[in-house]
Amino acid sequence: MQPISEIYPLLSGPARRIAITMHQKPDADAMGSTLGLYHFLRHLGHTVQVISPTNWARWVDWMPGADTVLDFELHRKKSEDWLQEAEWLFCLDFNHMGRTKSMASLLSALPCTKILIDHHQEPDEAMFQYGVSDTGKSSTCEMVYDFIAGSGHAEKIDIATAECLYAGVVADTGSFRFSSTHASVHHMVAHLKELGLEHTKVHEQLYDNYLENRLRFLGHVLMNRMEVYYEYNTALISIPKADLLRFDIKTGDTEGLVNYPLSIQGIKLVGLCIDRDEERKWSFRSKGEFDCNTFARSYFEGGGHFNAAGGRDSAPLTDTVRRFKEALKENSSFLQ
Structure with a gap:
């Protein structure tokens, strides 16, 4: 697996057909990171589709772009067609294809370029051409933020992207409680706040949105x-x-x-x-x-x-x- 920085120059190249997926039963970090990346790549002119292996929690439906996500189990034919035609496949918040349930064999066999962004232990690096795996990171959302900033396109972060990424960071750090909340997390949040993020809105949607x-x-x-x-x-x-x-x-x-x-x-x-x-x-x-x-x-x-x-x-x-x-x-x- 080559460093993910190797694809930075390709982001501003010709428009590509890109699929993004995450683990089954996606949580706030999985949904937030995929949607945050979705908004960013679309701003660069790429054609992008997020595909979830399964359904997801109602309390992440508020995230900008959630209504465009395909549920593989409900829309199998459309999802398979998209994946078969994708040039790039971003795999976020999981590092083994088995975490994608019934999508696993299909994803493993795809001929497209596979790119990993994940913070769990023991990744299956042989499955991916490019990627970053960092267990020291608080969340995959923080890693997507690093990917955007590292590629030199931090100016592409809009409020929709910021809300998605902030939601995943809040959830995976236990509202900044866990030991994975390093200084880099607070620097990220400070930047998102400077861009206009209304953090109270995100907290209400995550924690005051149940039946x-x-x-x-x-x-x-x-x-x-x-x-x-x-x-x-x-x-x-x-x-x-x-x-x-x-x-x-x-x-x-x-x-x-x-x-x-x-x-x-x-x-x-x-x-x-x-x-x-x-x-x-x-x-x-x-x-x-x-x-x-x-x-x-x-x-x-x-x-x-x-x-x-x-x-x-x-x-x-x-x-x-x-x-x-x-x-x-x-x-x-x-x-x-």
């Missing part, structure tokens, strides 16, 4: 589905499918839930398991020196960042929860 049922669901989960194992400084939330149906939970409604138990004094690790139709989805968060990425890869076919990772399990909910508890015992020395 009543989600709040009642959160209360139910924290009261009835959370277990705390103080001997391991760990909290577990396991949510059966019946709860999702009872409260009419949609894509994105569980976003951020895994962070709540971290506010409990002494808790170093949180595991959230949600019973989905096809599999059990895990999210992990930690404080301090516990490595969520290694934990997720070792036990739940997952991975991610040091303090934030995800995983999966095809076993029933009760079985995967039991596996989690067994893993706690095996890692007890790291959780004291």
Whole structure:
């Protein structure tokens, strides 16, 4: 994989047909980074289409350009045609094609130039001709900002681009709480503010844009589905499918839930398991020196960042929860 800077001179060349994609069930960073790049590349005169492997949360629909994104599962033929004709494919906020669900084999076989922008660990570099992978970055949105500025086109950042990029940074830094919030993040935000970004609007759209049922669901989960194992400084939330149906939970409604138990004094690790139709989805968060990425890869076919990772399990909910508890015992020395 060649450095992404190698394509900087090509950005101002002849107009290209460019596709941009992200991981399945895109969050604010995935949607914000792809749309931020979408606006930038269009300003340079390129023909661009963002394609999501799946549907996405309602609370990112406000992002400028979200109404143009293709859902691969809903618009498969149109998406496939676009991808087959693309000259460039930007892959954002994931580093293995398997994270794109049913798009994976199609993307892997495309003859076009593939470009990676991502901040997760252990990228499949052989799949990409150009790219940047930096686990020290707060978010893919910050990396897209760096890409735009590094290419010498910072003047192309308009309010639409700024709103998309800021949203992803806010979400992935926990509103600037996490250790990944380096000085570069604040420099970026200062620049976006100088351009006219109204940050309050973005925060309201991200955090004050849910339906009543989600709040009642959160209360139910924290009261009835959370277990705390103080001997391991760990909290577990396991949510059966019946709860999702009872409260009419949609894509994105569980976003951020895994962070709540971290506010409990002494808790170093949180595991959230949600019973989905096809599999059990895990999210992990930690404080301090516990490595969520290694934990997720070792036990739940997952991975991610040091303090934030995800995983999966095809076993029933009760079985995967039991596996989690067994893993706690095996890692007890790291959780004291």
